[in-house]
Amino acid sequence: MTTILDVERIEKSFGGVRAVQGVSFSIEAGEMLALIGPNGAGKSTCFNMLNGQLRPDAGRVRLLGQDITGLAPRRVWRLGVGRTFQITATFGSMTVRENVQVALLSHAHRLLRFWRPAPEHFADEADALLARVGMAEQAERACGVLAYGDLKRVELAIALANAPRLLLMDEPTAGMAPRERVALMALTRDIAREQGIAVLFTEHDMDVVFAQADRIIVLDRGRLIAEGSPAAVRANPEVQAVYLGA
Numbered sequence: 001m002t003t004i005l006d007v008e009r010i011e012k013s014f015g016g017v018r019a020v021q022g023v024s025f026s027i028e029a030g031e032m033l034a035l036i037g038p039n040g041a042g043k044s045t046c047f048n049m050l051n052g053q054l055r056p057d058a059g060r061v062r063l064l065g066q067d068i069t070g071l072a073p074r075r076v077w078r079l080g081v082g083r084t085f086q087i088t089a090t091f092g093s094m095t096v097r098e099n100v101q102v103a104l105l106s107h108a109h110r111l112l113r114f115w116r117p118a119p120e121h122f123a124d125e126a127d128a129l130l131a132r133v134g135m136a137e138q139a140e141r142a143c144g145v146l147a148y149g150d151l152k153r154v155e156l157a158i159a160l161a162n163a164p165r166l167l168l169m170d171e172p173t174a175g176m177a178p179r180e181r182v183a184l185m186a187l188t189r190d191i192a193r194e195q196g197i198a199v200l201f202t203e204h205d206m207d208v209v210f211a212q213a214d215r216i217i218v219l220d221r222g223r224l225i226a227e228g229s230p231a232a233v234r235a236n237p238e239v240q241a242v243y244l245g246a
């Protein structure tokens with residue numbers, strides 16, 4: 001197994017609020033790790049410390065063994081940490097294919113600074129990504145007219161265009177219908193396994209979490225209170241008390 005991400009005792013406070021307190025975990029290549037917990041538990045703060053948007057007050061973040069703690073978001077992204085956004089990050093007037101081409105161009109530029117081909121250079125590669133996420137038939141449509149669930153698939157293709165080693169998805173299925181949620185996360189899981197991508201995601205729908213996560217970590221008031229397989233976490237009395245409202 002290859003450890004992609006290793007998080008060691010990260011901490012973050014906002015004034016007097018200890019949002020994240022000494023949280024440690026790791027994620028293997030191809031693994032889907034769900035981060036769950038009630039509102040205000042510190043999930044988004046954790047994400048933001050992993051993608052460089054927030055600098056931890058203490059602790060270490062390592063990507064494939066390299067210390068990335070406190071690096072700027074752009075540098076973290078260059079090292080292979082991708083993310084999907086809650087608010088859509090596509091250009092609405094451009095077609096689906098063009099959006100993916102632009103993402104592929106920016107990835108190529110990240111690797112080879114002085115190479116600036118036209119976006120059309122990436123048409124075939126864009127179509128291959130779109131086929132993988134089930135959007136080949138809609139390649140010519142403008143992103144602005146897509147159904148919400150389809151737009152989420154395009155965003156997944158855009159995230160994949162950067163060949164991430166780690167993919168961070170903070171509430172990726174917010175606003176989606178239950179059936180679409182399962183489909184998007186099942187697709188993500190298949191691609192993660194196929195390409196050895198480590199995925200960290202948050203999700204409120206426990207059916208999705210229990211069905212799609214390989215492993216779950218549970219935060220409560222900034223602390224990690226449980227970690228394990230979906231079955232183990234579901235059976236954990238502390239988790240049931242704090243989170244599932246039992």
Ligand code: ADP
Nearest residue numbers: 014017019037038039040041042043044045046
């Ligand atoms: P979650 O994503 O699990 O709902 P957050 O990480 O967003 O939780 O928030 C954890 C705690 O930190 C909450 O008490 C929240 O109010 C606080 N918090 C988060 N971001 C900020 C910020 N930028 N400034 C002040 N307090 C914040």
Ligand code: MG
Nearest residue numbers: 043044045170
């Ligand atoms: Mg959040």
